[in-house]
Amino acid sequence: MKDYSLKINGQNYDVQIDKVNETSTIAHVIVNGTPYEVEIAGAKGSVSTKPQVAPAPPEADSAQITPVTAVPSPRVAASAPASGYAVKCPLPGTVLSIKVAVGDKIAAGQTLVVLEAMKMENNIDADRAGVVKEILVQQGATVMEGDKLVVIG
Known part of the structure; x- marks a missing residue:
């Protein structure tokens, strides 16, 4: 009203x-x-219909469906991770910076990646000491919960 x-x-x-x-x-x-x-003078009545959404067929794999407007995020080419412990992303976000390089010796609690999620910067820290074997993301990449970020050997 x-x-x-x-x-x-x-x-x-x-x-x-x-x-x-x-x-x-x-x-x-x-x-x-x-x-x-x-x-209302001069107005034309209209019949509007709501769009109908059909369910996806059971054989459809939703993980392979990509919106037409999606822009692929920059990622390092997928490769089999080196043997070691993979640090996984705890929540979806965007990689702001990578604080380590391959070959760096790191200590438990050291920040590996800074992730922007929910308009906040989040430090992703190593939970064990070791050597960085592989970095699986790059700055600006969009990551999802559970994605592997860094492999520690």
Whole structure:
């Protein structure tokens, strides 16, 4: 419902447009407390239908469905991870920076990757000491929960 204060020929009117029927040219209006059913001159009634969504066939694999407007995120070419412990992404986000390089010796608790998620910067830390064997993402990549980020050997 929309409320309006109108002044017509010096006379004040309080108007409430209560309901407009989209399939016709009729509107329900209240002027200074008196209800009216008003026909909108020049308007054309239209019948709008909601789009119907059909369920995907059972054999469809939703993991392979990509929206047409999707822009692929920059990623390092997929390769079999080196033997070692993979640090996984705890929540979906965007890689802001990578704080280590392949071959770096790291300590438990050291920040490996800075991830932007839910408009916050999150440090992804190593939970064990070791040597960085492989980095599986690059700056600017969009990552999902469970994606492997860094392999520690």
